[in-house]
Amino acid sequence: xPHTRRRSLLATYGIWVALAVVLVALPYVLNxxxxxxxxxxxxxxxxxxxxxxxxxxxxxxxxxxxxxxxGLGGFLTAHAMNMVRATGAPLPLEVFPIVGxxxxxxxxxxxxxxxxxxxxxxxxxxxxxxxxxxxxSSLILxxxxxxxxxxxxxxxxxxxxFGISFGPQVQVYFLIAAxxxxxxxxxxxxxxxPFGRIxxxxxxxxxxxxxxxxxxxxxxxxxxxxxxxxxxxxxxLAALNFxxxxxxxxxxxxxxxxVLMAYIGGVGNFAGPIIGxxxxxxxxxxxxxxxxxxxxxxxxxxxxxxxxxxxxxAGLVARQQPVLVSGRLHEVLPRYLMAxxxxxxxxxxxxxxxxxxxxxxxxxxxxxxxxxxxxxxxxSSPLPWLIAAAMLAVGLWLFLKAGRxxxxxxxxxxxAARGNAR
Amino acid sequence: xxEIVFISTLNGVLYGMLLFLxxxxxxxxxSMMGVLNxxxxxxxxxxxxxxxxISRHVGFWPGLVIAPVLVGLIGMAVERYGLxxxxxxxxxxxxxxxFGLTFIIQEVVQMVWGKLAVDYKVPPALxxxxxxxxxxxxxxxxxFMLAISIAIFAVLLLIVKRTRVGLVVxxxxxxxxxxxxxGHNVGRVFMLVFGVGAGLAAVAGVIAGPALVTQANMAAAxxxxxxxxxxxxxxxxxxxxxxxxxxxxxxxxxxxxxxxSLADILGDTQxxxxxxxxxxxxxxxxxxxxAPILPYLLLVLILIFRPRGLMGNRES
Numbered sequence: 119x120p121h122t123r124r125r126s127l128l129a130t131y132g133i134w135v136a137l138a139v140v141l142v143a144l145p146y147v148l149n150x151x152x153x154x155x156x157x158x159x160x161x162x163x164x165x166x167x168x169x170x171x172x173x174x175x176x177x178x179x180x181x182x183x184x185x186x187x188x189g190l191g192g193f194l195t196a197h198a199m200n201m202v203r204a205t206g207a208p209l210p211l212e213v214f215p216i217v218g219x220x221x222x223x224x225x226x227x228x229x230x231x232x233x234x235x236x237x238x239x240x241x242x243x244x245x246x247x248x249x250x251x252x253x254x255s256s257l258i259l260x261x262x263x264x265x266x267x268x269x270x271x272x273x274x275x276x277x278x279x280f281g282i283s284f285g286p287q288v289q290v291y292f293l294i295a296a297x298x299x300x301x302x303x304x305x306x307x308x309x310x311x312p313f314g315r316i317x318x319x320x321x322x323x324x325x326x327x328x329x330x331x332x333x334x335x336x337x338x339x340x341x342x343x344x345x346x347x348x349x350x351x352x353x354x355l356a357a358l359n360f361x362x363x364x365x366x367x368x369x370x371x372x373x374x375x376x377v378l379m380a381y382i383g384g385v386g387n388f389a390g391p392i393i394g395x396x397x398x399x400x401x402x403x404x405x406x407x408x409x410x411x412x413x414x415x416x417x418x419x420x421x422x423x424x425x426x427x428x429x430x431x432a433g434l435v436a437r438q439q440p441v442l443v444s445g446r447l448h449e450v451l452p453r454y455l456m457a458x459x460x461x462x463x464x465x466x467x468x469x470x471x472x473x474x475x476x477x478x479x480x481x482x483x484x485x486x487x488x489x490x491x492x493x494x495x496x497x498s499s500p501l502p503w504l505i506a507a508a509m510l511a512v513g514l515w516l517f518l519k520a521g522r523x524x525x526x527x528x529x530x531x532x533x534a535a536r537g538n539a540r
Numbered sequence: 541x542x543e544i545v546f547i548s549t550l551n552g553v554l555y556g557m558l559l560f561l562x563x564x565x566x567x568x569x570x571s572m573m574g575v576l577n578x579x580x581x582x583x584x585x586x587x588x589x590x591x592x593x594i595s596r597h598v599g600f601w602p603g604l605v606i607a608p609v610l611v612g613l614i615g616m617a618v619e620r621y622g623l624x625x626x627x628x629x630x631x632x633x634x635x636x637x638x639f640g641l642t643f644i645i646q647e648v649v650q651m652v653w654g655k656l657a658v659d660y661k662v663p664p665a666l667x668x669x670x671x672x673x674x675x676x677x678x679x680x681x682x683x684f685m686l687a688i689s690i691a692i693f694a695v696l697l698l699i700v701k702r703t704r705v706g707l708v709v710x711x712x713x714x715x716x717x718x719x720x721x722x723g724h725n726v727g728r729v730f731m732l733v734f735g736v737g738a739g740l741a742a743v744a745g746v747i748a749g750p751a752l753v754t755q756a757n758m759a760a761a762x763x764x765x766x767x768x769x770x771x772x773x774x775x776x777x778x779x780x781x782x783x784x785x786x787x788x789x790x791x792x793x794x795x796x797x798x799x800x801s802l803a804d805i806l807g808d809t810q811x812x813x814x815x816x817x818x819x820x821x822x823x824x825x826x827x828x829x830x831a832p833i834l835p836y837l838l839l840v841l842i843l844i845f846r847p848r849g850l851m852g853n854r855e856s
Contacts, residue, residue: 180632182639232840235847239576240775242635243767244843250764251836258825258833370760374639381636411651417643424637425622428629472651479651 134303141295145288152403154287160399161294162355165301167379167391169348174377175385176309177341178321179234180242183249184349184376189368190225190252191218191350192357193262196269199358203275210279215297215354222350223343230342234335237324241338249373256365268364271357284358294355301348306388308344317341378416382423384430393431411476415469441528444535453527457520464513466491470506543674548797549790554682556789557689561744562762563769563781564696565737571776572712572733574631575623578638581763582645583738586611587745588754589653592660600663608742615738619731642759650756657755685747692743693782700778709733768835772842774852783850788835795831 145154166188173179195218202209233244256263263269273284284290308314319327320337328334357363366372375398383394398416405412427434441447470490474497477488486498495502566580587607594603618641626637661667662681669677700706712719712729720726752758769788773780842849 174632178632180635232843235843239570239574239631239635240771243576243771244839246764247768247771247836247839251833251840254833254836258829370764374643377636377639411647413643414647414651417640417647421622421637421640421644424629424633424640425625428626428633476651480654 134299137302138299141299142292144295145291149288151287154291156399156403158287158291158294158359159403160396161291161298162352162359163376163379163395163399164298164392165355166349166352167376167383167395168302168305168388169345169352170376170380171385171388171391172305172308172317172341172345172348174380175387175390176314176321177317177338179237179338179342180377181233181245181342181345181373182242182370182377183229183245183247183252183373184345185368185370185372186229186249186252187222187225187346187349188353188356188372188376189256189363189365191222191353192363192367193256193269193353194218194221194350195354195357196271196363199271199273199276200269203272209276211273211276211284211358212279212293212296214276214358215351218354218357219347219351222346222348222353225350226343226346230339230346234338234342237334237338246370246373249368249370253365253369256368263365264363266364268362270362273358273361290359294359297351297355301351302392305348309388313337313340378420382420382430384432384434384436386429387432387436390430390432397431409469409473409476410480411472414472418468437528440535441531444531446531446534450524450527450531453520453524457517457524460513460516460520462513464510464517467506467509467511467513470502471510474502474506543676544797546674547676547678548793550678550686551682552790552793553786554686554689554789555793556786557686557693558744558748559765559769559789560782560785561689561692562741562766563773563785564693564778565740566766567770567773567776567778567781568709569734569737570770572709572716573623573634573730575634575638576767576770577734577737578635578763579618579641579645580638580737580741581759581766582642583611583615583741584745584748584762585649585756585759586614586645587742588660588749588758589649589658589745590742591746591749592653592658592754595660595663600665604743604746607746608739611742611745612735612739616731616735618738619734623734624727624730642763646756646759653756655756657753660749660754662750681751685751688743688747692740696740765835768839772839772849774849777849777851780849780851788838791834791838792831795834796828798827800827 144157148154148157166184169187170181170184173181173184195214198209198217199211199214201207229245229248233241233248236244257265273290278284282289284293316327316332316337320332320334324334327337353363353367356367379394379398380391381394382398383392384390401412401416401419405415409415423430429436438447438450441450473488473490477484477497478486481488486496487494488497489495490502562580562584566577569580570576590607590610591600591603594606622637622641623634626633662679666679666681666684668680671678700710708719708724708729712724712726716726719729765788769781769784772787773782773784
């Protein structure tokens with residue numbers, strides 16, 4: 119028995135130690151300026167999408183206005199920083215995300231009281247309405263939200279502890295990493311509490327949860343408020359990372375992005391929103407440099423996930439666990455690769471079509487000459503269109519064929535794993 | 541003053557009817573399939589752009605017919621090959637599917653027609669002032685918009701209340717399994733209804749395009765208001781959607797016409813001066829400026845005082 123207990127202890131805390139090591143080591147490995155600022159953004163988005171998953175993944179609440187808490191947390195943090203700077207109050211920068219978190223909590227309580235009176239689709243619409251209300255009010259109330267220009271801050275002008283000025287981006291990275299670690303641990307711990315379990319119950323079967331004596335509205339309300347708290351922390355971190363907060367931080371686009379992040383990563387798994395936040399942020403930063411139509415790829419990726427992998431990337435990975443355990447991964451993997459190659463071909467064909475259309479419409483002033491995968495050609499001639507269409511059609515056809523084979527292989531492997539277990 | 545009231549009422553009713561053209565499709569789709577179609581305003585936008593493109597080549601009138609049919613076909617394809625596949629993953633997945641669709645339609649429209657507003661003009665046959673009211677000329681096109689909206693509303697009501705098709709649709713609304721048992725192809729009814737809903741949105745787009753602005757963010761601007769209408773009217777209630785559409789149309793047009801702020805009302809008394817320091821932000825904001833947020837305020841108020849909506853008869 120002592121052996122298993124030690125092992126479970128290792129399994130419980132080992133992953134957190136590993137996470138801490140990774141968070142500390144990352145800026146030494148990826149030490150370019152772009153990498154560090156991208157990682158800062160990723161950290162902020164990890165907290166934000168994890169907080170969103172408290173609603174969607176854990177309580178079954180689909181909110182379309184979650185950026186409200188992110189934005190309000192950011193604005194209040196910015197105001198607090200400016201106020202501290204003006205009065206010289208002895209508050210170090212490290213604690214300012216708490217201001218954002220408290221703001222998120224307060225507004226979570228206020229809006230939650232209204233929104234969580236309804237569930238399901240109505241809840242989604244109401245959060246959308248509240249999001250629009252707050253976002254458009256922020257443009258009207260100019261002195262509080264700074265209108266189009268937003269509120270600027272200077273993070274180096276507050277109390278400096280241990281001589282850390284937070285001038286260099288890498289110092290901000292460590293601050294964000296610390297907050298990511300704390301928030302992640304706190305949100306994970308919350309899923310393990312009885313409250314977290316009741317949230318799951320309300321998500322899976324509200325009638326039954328109500329029947330055994332829980333007030334589902336109260337549970338949703340508490341979950342909504344807590345999600346507001348952590349979204350506020352993320353907003354506060356964003357304020358001191360970018361040193362500016364604008365009303366776009368709480369707009370519909372930001373609310374939409376967090377839905378995409380959580381869902382692409384996978385809402386059924388704690389790691390899902392983390393994967394989603396990292397992937398979506400990476401795509402936003404990198405893809406927007408490569409192509410002007412990056413948001414289209416984004417929409418297609420999202421639709422693809424919704425249609426074919428509803429438990430997201432994390433769910434896809436988690437489904438390989440029985441195969442891995444039974445030691446049959448080497449049998450399934452070649453089949454996956456067989457499906458992946460034509461899939462990539464189809465993807466190349468599709469993106470070639472998109473890029474050619476883009477070249478002829480948006481980039482029309484630059485003329486039809488373009489290059490795709492370093493191959494230059496003329497987008498106005500029919501040949502590349504034919505090639506792209508053929509790539510898409512053949513790739514898709516082969517992908518569907520190979521995909522069926524891969525699914526069969528997966529099914530066999532899972533079946534065998536079950537047999538072994540028995 | 542009378543002039544403002546009259547013109548605003550006319551414009552408000554007009555805007556309200558346009559909103560209802562869209563909200564009716566949305567409501568019917570919602571009450572049949574239980575999924576609120578996020579992409580409904582995107583179909584409206586597609587209607588406007590298709591109408592623009594067709595009217596550029598063959599004229600406005602063919603566009604008024606062809607564009608909604610095309611958009612209706614797209615809607616049917618979306619239901620058949622998209623929504624129906626997603627259905628087994630539940631309502632959240634369906635909602636998210638239509639949400640993702642808004643991104644794709646938005647991007648495709650931007651790719652084809654660009655980000656700036658296109659030059660969608662009122663057809664010459666309707667480009668004249670219909671009547672002059674207190675020295676303001678009221679354009680004939682707006683009267684035409686109003687007439688089309690009311691005509692479609694009347695036809696829709698007749699079809700739903702008086703025909704066999706309407707009977708099946710109404711029955712499929714509340715008892716889909718029973719209707720299926722009786723031998724009707726519920727799947728096909730859903731597909732048709734989705735197509736008709738998308739087509740209705742497109743009609744609104746074709747006729748609103750020249751009057752409002754046809755550009756790539758018109759769906760994002762209108763989408764949330766549609767959901768406000770559906771929630772305020774009561775989820776799944778067609779008559780509720782009608783009342784809410786008119787209400788919001790009137791509120792918004794009247795608010796735009798009223799150019800008064802708190803500072804104007806309270807004048808410059810002693811108390812007003814102290815207040816203006818504290819509420820410097822709200823102080824000089826005119827009613828016209830807050831017109832865009834009024835629907836959302838209405839939504840919150842309705843939720844506080846009547847959570848099931850104006851005419852809804854169930855909680856969610």
